Amino acid sequence: MRVLLCPDKFAGTLPAQEVATAVADGWREVTDGDELLIRPLADGGPGFVAVLAEALGGRRIPVSTVDPLGRPAAGEFLLTPDGSTAYLESAQACGLHLLTVEERDPKATTSYGLGLLIAAAVESGARTVVIGLGGSATNDAGAGMLTALGATPLDEAGLALPYGGAALAAAVALDGTPRLRGVRLVAATDVDNPLLGLHGASSVYGPQKGASRADVLLLDAALERFAGVLERDLPGCPAQLGLQPGGGAAGGLGAAVLALGGHCESGIGLVTGAIGLDAALDECDLVITGEGSFDHQSLRGKVVAGVAGAARDRGVPCVVVAGRVSTGRRESASAGVTDAYSLVEHFGGEERGGVEAAMGRPAEGLRELGARLARQWSR
Missing domain, CATH: 3.90.1510.10 (Glycerate kinase, domain 2)
Structure with missing residues (x-):
């Protein structure tokens, strides 16, 4: 399976490269038979x-x-x-x-x-x-x-x-x-x-x-x-x-x-052109993108919106990993997002210290989410 990992940074915690690497490490803990292509992204902000x-x-x-x-x-x-x-x-x-x-x-x-x-x-x-x-x-x-x-x-x-x-x-x-x-x-x-x-x-x-x-x-x-x-x-x-x-x-x-x-x-258009994202999207079976907070602003010209829309146009599923997810499922789906995973929820939710864990141990959480995604998506 060919998996494209192209997240933005998680503001305040991890740069885009480290986000992608952590998810890829978790995926490889489950299976090493898939091809993982890492293409970190930015939209003009930090990174x-x-x-x-x-x-x-x-x-x-x-x-x-x-x-x-x-x-x-x-x-x-x-x-x-x-x-x-x-x-x-x-x-x-x-x-x-x-x-x-x-x-x-x-x-x-x-x-x-x-x-x-x-x-x-x-x-x-x-x-x-x-x-x-x-x-x-x-x-x-x-x-x-x-x-x-x-x-x-x-x-x-x-x-x-x-x-x-x-x-x-x-x-x-x-x-x-x-x-x-x-x-x-x-x-x-x-x-x-x-x-x-x-x-x-x-x-x-x-x-x-x-x-x-x-x-x-x-x-x-x-x-x-x-x-x-x-x-x-x-x-x-x-x-x-x-x-x-x-x-x-x-x-x-x-x-x-x-x-x-x-x-x-x-x-995002300038960056995707520089890294050859279109060619990578043409050849992948699954796209994993993400950012620190996946909210209503994410679908207005940010990295996630650009990636999800391009994946949707190609009929490729697109999964979002984020520190926090507050975008509705229907709104996300219309933008091309197949599913979204939150570090806060992964760590037990807000009532159980999920916010503190997501901010303090993001790489650990992303590795665990990467393994979870591999179990769900890998052939």
Whole structure:
């Protein structure tokens, strides 16, 4: 039997490669007669660079950057073997995982560190820079990123604005020109939310980053003001920036890329193309994918949705393993998911400490689920 293992990361516990390896180890405990093909995935969020590095080769170049509160952080970008394209991920500098729960405040967090990563990639000589967007703690529409690239938002007095989304309520101008040396920017994201409004960055994702209802209203108004400044002061910025699909990705980083003349591409599509997922799907008998939380958002452009849909189109069963499963069976089935398994339930459910076990012993649980899947599915 040919089994394709192509999960996303389990956020906060295991990278995608380790998720796939743990399931494969469990499967092999039951039978070693099946062919297991491991193809870890990412959709632009954490793990984007690591997955592409394994598929494309090239050099992973370390960069000193800062986190969403301006503290030193370690980042990197992947430079392809021919040096033409650099891949990086915003989460290394803007990631929610870099902050404690108490530190989360999208009114104050900055994307400045992402600007440092982009600047380093530009200086490497790459002609295209692909930025994986996802998992961000910021809501500043890329204002910090632009500052690091040489274009600083100013207030009425001509002073540079403080970092964070809230300060953009006082933005009146942009000072300087982004130093991009003609590099083409691409935002890798599967979020199609606009920057502003009910479905915008602040309203949809702000609460996940620590924003209260009052914060959401303040931030949305601040981003609307800043979008107007970008439209006026950045040559090539599209009209009605606040309504562009994908502009709301990663706290408005998508809008900043669009304002700089870049465009959005599907993160999962980019990764699946790089690793040859379509060819692997054509030849397999079973697909196993997964992520940390399989919920209603999973079926809106994330890794699981892309994999399950492609498997369904080929008539191949698709099984999801996840830390937690909260998606209904009917909804899952319509997306192409044959069955879903939860680590929390595997460890006894929430009442019996399943959450703590799933977070503390994910590799153990995934090995056990892998063995269970082999007993159920292997011929």
